[in-house]
Amino acid sequence: MPPRTKSWTYETNLNWTQELEGSLGSSGLPALGFGAPPEFAGKPGQWGPETLLLGAAEACTLLTFLSLCRRKNVQHLSYRSTATGTLALDSEGLIRFTEIVVRPVVQVKSQADADTARALFLDVPKRCFVGCSLKAEPRIEPTIEVVSTP
Known part of the structure; x- marks a missing residue:
């Protein structure tokens, strides 16, 4: 009997908000703002x-x-x-x-x-x-x- 394969699929969605920033989401989860870090021309204080x-x-x-x-x-x-x-x-x-x-x-x-x-x-x-x-x-x-x- 061949081994049973398990797989899971996840989805996210992203919206560009301004300049080098966006909002990341997934069904049932709070949105997460993100952007480029300062070393890549972004702003400090945000997830990248x-x-x-x-x-x-x-x-x-x-x-x-x-x-x-x-x-x-x-x-x-x-x-x-x-x-x-x-x-x-x-x-x-x-x-x-x-x-x-x-x-x-x-x-x-x-x-x-x-x-x-x-x-x-x-x-x-x-x-x-x-x-x-x-x-x-x-x-x-x-x-x-x-x-x-x-």
Whole structure:
């Protein structure tokens, strides 16, 4: 029996609003204003394709990790992260992300959960669909902290 294929389709819509700005939406979701960043002749203080892509990689890292934690019964107390991405000219003269680094900091209750959490982060890059869809595979550099409860 051949394996069952799963697929999902998502849709967005976009409206140009002015100059280098627009509004991004999807059915049932609030609109998100965006624009070019200052380094590409845009205004400061708005989401741009660069930060949205980086945020998507960071969010996918979290959600993939949480899914794996649920499967392995790892109890985490907190999760926060930062991410950096480098846009640069590649060898073909195209601007693209050449590096993405996600740095999660996870707190857990026990050393056993810390060991399992570290192992789960090794699986995240091959299970996070955003990272798998990018040329620059995100590198994940987790910090796991054991927090004793009183």
